[in-house]
Amino acid sequence: MDTAFALVDCENFYVSCERVFEPSLRTRPVVVLSNNDGCVIARSQAVKDAGIPMGAPYFQWEERLDAMGAAVRSSNYALYGDMSRRVMHELEQVALRLERYSIDEAFLTLPALERDELYAVAQQLQRRVARRQGVPIRVGIGPTKTLAKVADEKAKGNRPVDTTLPPPGRVYVCPDGEARTAMLRTVPVAELWGIGAAWAETLHEHGVETAEQLRQQPDSWLRRVLTVVGLRLATELRGLPCLELEDVPATRKSLIRSRSFSGRVTDEPTLREAVGKHAQRAAEKLRAEGLVAGYLEVFITTKRFGEPPHYANAAGGTLRPVTHHTPILLRHARRLLRIIYRDSPTYKKAGVILQQLRPETPRQGHLFDDPDPDDVALMDAVDQLNRTMGRGTVGFAAAGVRGERDWTMKREQRSPHYTTQWSDLPVAKAEG
């Protein structure tokens, strides 16, 4: 290999973050729940071993978790985001280049070394991150991103110990030649990065069950059945890189703000308030990133499960001139909501999507539509206040006033903001 790709994956990341600041959790089974305490989105090893699946509805497993003495935490994204930043910083000290792939995963490039040397580098990474941040990581290495992902799956095969210490051997380096072929024969296609349930089903119908079989398929067949995405995947499995390391984050193309409601929502005023809140938060995010939007979409849905009828609809509209101005977005959001609102359904979720994002300068066209300087000053002042005094200090009446509503989120078991709020700093006590 010219350069080796490494995939670093934080083990049970959200659970590991909770355990860093609450040591008593290190010896207990732990789960972290999604917003509204709805689903299980992170599980310690003991919980995985007990067969509780990712994304499982909490209410269905609550008893079982209780019986096994599991600790339950609501998600604390401020904490996880900050811990992620710290872990990435450690990895950057060792990597040639680094791509932040998700909150708990990074692709690294490493020098092309012998297999045993790569094992040593991976273990050095594990020790560094464990000692300095208390988070255990798993490392998979290969000549392409896809093979690094495969290697990461293989690394999972080594039994871990259920603590935050890095379990020995949760590292795998993709072998060459015959050994690679043998390894790929043991990998089901459904486990591959880029193959989801729908494509796995299609491949199964064609008798393609393993990664080795997939990479043997003719290019034309791959292209026809799985589009260029599948062709790239197979090419990467053959050891030829198609996917580059993206160490310069691309400018985002869309931005979503949405939430499920914790209670029942049927009337338009409540929906309007929720949509307004999301539009306001989306606008803040837009300004914080120096972007403007050219298209706004509003969507509402009834519950996904249970008895029909379900109702889901969305309406969108072009924003000319492009904008990141809260009152303008609020006005459009209300108008769009009026189009799709229907009486009587019990709504479960609402949100807004901003699209056609671009940097706010250079400003485009619309000579006579430049924003009023007073408006710009107003938005700056609002953002400044909310940054220094806390989110929601100043808002717009159309987005509702501050406070709990029957539709706001349920987060009953959230841990403190250990690393991002002075008042929540953990306190160390000396014995004796």
Add this chain to the structure above:
DNA sequence: TCTGGGGTCCTAGGACCC
């Protein structure tokens, strides 16, 4: 009673233009 939230890429098809 109770089932998350936020993204990307690809393709097909329609509108429109020359």
Add this chain to the structure above:
DNA sequence: TCTGGGGTCCTAGGACCC
């Protein structure tokens, strides 16, 4: 008896990811 051929832009929908 017999429909033009490309190109671009936009949107909707499907697939995938964490």
